[in-house]
Amino acid sequence: MSSSIRKAINSDALTRLAQAIAVAVSATLAGCSSHVPQPEATHVPNIAARAKQKPIWLSEKPTPQVPQDVWERMRQGFQLQDNLGVNPRIEQQRLWFASNPSFLENAGERGSLYIHYIIERLEERNMPLELALLPVIESAYNPMAYSRADAVGLWQFIPSTGRYYNLRQTRFYDGRRDITASTTAAMDYLTRLHDMFNGDWLLALAAYNAGEGTVSRAIERNEKLGLPTDYWNLPLPAETQAYVPKLLALSQVVLAPEAYGVNLNPIANEPYFQVVEINQRMDLSKVAAVANIDEDELFQLNPAFKQRTTIDGPQHLLVPTSKAQLLTASLSTMRPEELISSRPLKPVFEGADDNEIAKLKRAYRVKRGDNLAAIAKANKVDVKDLQRWNKMTGKNLKVGQTLVMQDNTKRSAGRINTVVAASGKSKGKDTGKTVAKTQQTYKVQQGDSLYMVAKRFNVEMQHLKRWNPRVGQALKPGQMLTVSSPR
Numbered sequence: 301m302s303s304s305i306r307k308a309i310n311s312d313a314l315t316r317l318a319q320a321i322a323v324a325v326s327a328t329l330a331g332c333s334s335h336v337p338q339p340e341a342t343h344v345p346n347i348a349a350r351a352k353q354k355p356i357w358l359s360e361k362p363t364p365q366v367p368q369d370v371w372e373r374m375r376q377g378f379q380l381q382d383n384l385g386v387n388p389r390i391e392q393q394r395l396w397f398a399s400n401p402s403f404l405e406n407a408g409e410r411g412s413l414y415i416h417y418i419i420e421r422l423e424e425r426n427m428p429l430e431l432a433l434l435p436v437i438e439s440a441y442n443p444m445a446y447s448r449a450d451a452v453g454l455w456q457f458i459p460s461t462g463r464y465y466n467l468r469q470t471r472f473y474d475g476r477r478d479i480t481a482s483t484t485a486a487m488d489y490l491t492r493l494h495d496m497f498n499g500d501w502l503l504a505l506a507a508y509n510a511g512e513g514t515v516s517r518a519i520e521r522n523e524k525l526g527l528p529t530d531y532w533n534l535p536l537p538a539e540t541q542a543y544v545p546k547l548l549a550l551s552q553v554v555l556a557p558e559a560y561g562v563n564l565n566p567i568a569n570e571p572y573f574q575v576v577e578i579n580q581r582m583d584l585s586k587v588a589a590v591a592n593i594d595e596d597e598l599f600q601l602n603p604a605f606k607q608r609t610t611i612d613g614p615q616h617l618l619v620p621t622s623k624a625q626l627l628t629a630s631l632s633t634m635r636p637e638e639l640i641s642s643r644p645l646k647p648v649f650e651g652a653d654d655n656e657i658a659k660l661k662r663a664y665r666v667k668r669g670d671n672l673a674a675i676a677k678a679n680k681v682d683v684k685d686l687q688r689w690n691k692m693t694g695k696n697l698k699v700g701q702t703l704v705m706q707d708n709t710k711r712s713a714g715r716i717n718t719v720v721a722a723s724g725k726s727k728g729k730d731t732g733k734t735v736a737k738t739q740q741t742y743k744v745q746q747g748d749s750l751y752m753v754a755k756r757f758n759v760e761m762q763h764l765k766r767w768n769p770r771v772g773q774a775l776k777p778g779q780m781l782t783v784s785s786p787r
Contacts, residue, residue, distance in 0.1 A: 370416050370567040371408075375555055377422070377429030380501055380548060387532075393542065393549035398560040404436065404553065405563055406745060410752055411441030412567045413600060414454065418483055420571075425487060428501060430551045434486075434508075437546055443477050443603040444749065448700040452476040453603075455486040465489060473612035478604035480575075480618070502531035502544050510540040573601050574624040575616050578631070582617075583640055584608045590634065591627035593620060596751035596761050609640075666701040679705050744779040757783050 367373040384390065397404060408415075418432045438456040439445035451458045453476040457467060465485035467475030475481045493504035496512060507515040518534040527533060531544060557564045584605060588595040599608070601618040610617070619627050664675060672695045676683045687693070689704045742753060750771070754764045765771075767782045775781075 367569050368566075370419060370569045371554060371564055373569050374415075374419055374429045374432055377419070378551060378555070379428035380430050381551065381555070384548065387545065387548075389532075389541070389545040390549045390552070393546045394552055394560070397550060397553045397562070401560070401562040402745070403440070404550065404557075405565070406748070406752070407436045407440045408564055408567070409755075410749070411435065412565075413572050413597075414441065414443075414479055414483075415567060416569065416571055417479070417573070421483055421487060425491065427487065427490070430547060431487075431490065433547060433550050433554065434505075436550060437543070442749065443479065443600065448698070450700075453482050454479065455482050457482065457485065461489070468612065470612045472605065472607050472609070474604050474606055475613075476604075477606075478613070479601065481604070481614070500531070505544050505547060506531055506534070506536060506540050509543040510537055514540070571621050573618040574621045576619050576624055576627055576631075577616050578610060579615060581640060582610045584610070584617075586640070587617065587619075587627065590630045591619060591623045593623050593627075594751070594761060596749070596754070600749065600751055664703045664705055666697045666699055666703065668699050670697055670699075671695070672697060675703065681705060740783050742781045742783050744775045744777055744781060748775050748777075750775065753781060753783070759783065 367376065414435075415432060418435070419429060422429055422431055435441050435454040438451075439454050441454065443454050445454070445456065446452055447456060449458055452462075452474060455476075457465070457476040459469060459476075462469060462476045462482075462485070465488055467478070467481060467485055469475060475485075490504055490508060493507045493512060494501060497503035497507065497515070503515055503519075514536065515534070518536055519529045522529045522534060553560045553562055554564070584598055584602060585595055585608060587593070588598045597620065598617075601620075605611070605613055617627075664679060666675070672683055672686060672692075675697075676686050679686075683695075686703065686705075687695075742757070744753075750761060750764055753775075754761045757764075764781070764783070771779065771781065
């Protein structure tokens with residue numbers, strides 16, 4: 301092939317290659333231009349749309365409403381209601397509360413002095429607020445409550461456990477009845493049990509009732525037998541079998557009281573009492589008079605002072621919040637002798653007259669192996685009299701039971717008749733005419749106090765005491781009280 305022909309072929313090839321490259325570049329550019337977004341769409345933001353989406357709600361997050369009622373505050377802190385399911389043991393207890401609505405209603409009325417304080421202490425420790433209902437189970441919220449096992453106070457401490465948790469017990473003062481000291485001790489004890497049983501509140505509550513040893517032994521038994529070791533499967537005493545379901549059932553009733561026919565009166569979500577420091581011995585009756593506080597209400601707030609005077613106890617008093625400032629101002633201007641009574645010391649929980657004190661001195665506590673005939677012989681009384689004085693129909697006795705050893709009805713019967721006759725009519729202040737009064741009787745319920753009965757019937761404490769001179773400060777279920785009121 302000549303050189304001229306080769307040049308022509310190369311020239312043609314180069315021309316075709318250049319044409320092909322040009323076509324390809326054109327196609328590429330055309331394709332790219334079809335996918336390039338418009339400058340306006342890329343660079344001009346939609347300001348109006350952004351303005352509409354401004355997250356105003358972030359700066360307007362609603363703050364939680366503070367409950368006005370302490371019952372609602374309690375409900376918000378319940379922690380033990382999850383995963384309970386249908387449980388016949390809980391349902392049985394819930395049925396009892398629904399059938400006896402007055403029990404919780406009365407306990408709530410008594411507890412209105414203390415519940416706010418207890419809830420605040422529980423919240424500080426992040427403990428379940430169901431525990432604020434434990435005093436309902438233990439004592440019906442009666443700080444004067446006393447059991448056969450010598451358990452005392454709102455939280456029902458026996459003497460040894462009370463001493464272990466620094467609740468001093470002397471002739472004049474019993475820390476187990478001290479509202480603030482016993483509450484701290486109860487929470488310390490419950491916290492210790494909670495830790496001991498690996499964070500299981502149900503086991504902790506069972507141990508609070510039966511003792512940690514009883515619960516630990518039941519767990520060990522089930523472990524050896526390869527059985528579950530949760531509360532519901534443990535072989536515990538009958539009382540403890542019902543104890544935890546009772547608290548859980550009570551909590552469920554408090555969650556929806558109307559559903560169970562229970563009327564829970566609202567309790568203000570604010571402190572009922574305030575601590576007032578003192579630096580000298582004081583008679584509680586004198587303090588009540590100085591600060592214009594109902595005497596029995598002051599005793600209800602300071603029940604640890606067994607003989608109504610501030611001996612052996614802490615250097616402070618609990619007083620209604622509304623009276624704290626008045627009391628503090630009055631104490632600063634009074635001489636020490638003005639706050640000490642010359643009267644003989646009398647127990648705050650016992651009778652208000654000499655007959656009752658004498659009655660206390662002639663009492664006998666039943667011991668194991670005792671029988672009625674032997675007790676009567678040892679105390680030189682007749683068995684029939686012993687039965688009558690103690691309202692016994694049979695001869696069965698219980699260990700720890702206290703028997704009255706003498707009859708006080710003869711010495712006080714005249715006084716009772718006088719009070720009843722006097723209560724029939726009373727002088728009008730301005731006209732001198734007689735004012736007719738209606739008279740009724742009231743049967744004392746578990747946990748009642750004179751203060752609560754007077755409050756329930758809207759009468760003065762002093763009048764209730766005058767109408768019932770043989771009734772001591774500590775009422776017993778079944779006692780009959782005379783209550784008079786204007787027609």
